[in-house]
Amino acid sequence: MTVLTNTEGLGSVGYLTGIRWADTGEATRIAQQVAGHGDVVRQPWLILPEIAALVRRPAIVNAVADVIGADIALEGGFLLTKWPGADFRVPWHQDGAGDRMELDPDRAVTVWVALTEATAGNGALRLIPGSHRRGYLPTRREDPHGGQHGRALTTDVPPGSPDPIVVPVPAGQALLMDVRLLHSSPPNTSGQPRIGLNLRYVAPGAVTRRDGQEPQLYPIAGPSW
Structure with missing residues (x-):
């Protein structure tokens, strides 16, 4: 498996x-201020002031605006902590489609934010380059694997796909991904916790709810909210 550095x-x-x-x-x-709130904290910007400020950082917002435009809101996201030795793995999946919603890939982007260094040994993301070009793939619930985080929604990697790559992200940096890009992450086998944020930013009209309800968005920038 290749380790990406460029x-x-x-x-x-x-x-x-x-x-x-x-x-x-x-x-x-x-990372030290927000640690200890659980392995998975949904919509952490609503309960943690440090995260509420972080999701509006100019470097992140400007990078998002370059992809989807200046009108930006958060559709969803998580604060994730992988503790050393814990069986916390994330199966292959795409961020832009789930049981209840689908995101327009032209008006949405995932940002993965490293609060601590993400490395090949502590559970950094695995990506399949170019997999977003296949569009959204069929999903299913993953098989039980002994972890304590439920059975996540997953998909199968299509035959003939490129080999996965590991993407280390230093603390204080972020990674942008197409919401259709296939990615996963293994357990943390290092001696230190890995803490990061997975954030889904959207432009107006990006969210289609399968249940007919209005999406609950958290405005970040622009006059459209």
Whole structure:
């Protein structure tokens, strides 16, 4: 499995690395402030002031605006902590489609934010470059694997896909992904926790709810909200 270290464009590969939103020391301080609220904290910006400020960082918002435009809201996301030795793995999936919603890939983008360093040994993301070009794939619930995080929605990697790559992300940097890009992550086998944010930013009209309800969005920038 290749370890990616260079910055690529979103277009052909479906991701962009190297978005710096803080220095290592500041990111580490924020990680220490938000740790201990659970392995998975949904919509953490609603309960943690540090995250509410982080999701509006100019470096992140400007990078998102370059992809989907200046009118930006959060559709969803998680604060994720992978503790050393815990059986916390995330199966292959796409962020833009689920049981209750689907995101327009032209008006949505995932941002993965590293509060602590993400490495090949502590559960950094695995991506399949270019997999977003296959569109949304059929989904199913993953098989039980002994973890404590339920049975996540997953999909099968199509035959003939490129080999997965590991994408290390230093603390204080972020990764942008097409919401259709196939990605996963293994357990943390290091001696330190891995803490990160998975954020789904959207432009107006990006969200289709399968249940007919209005999406609950958290405005970030622009006059449309």
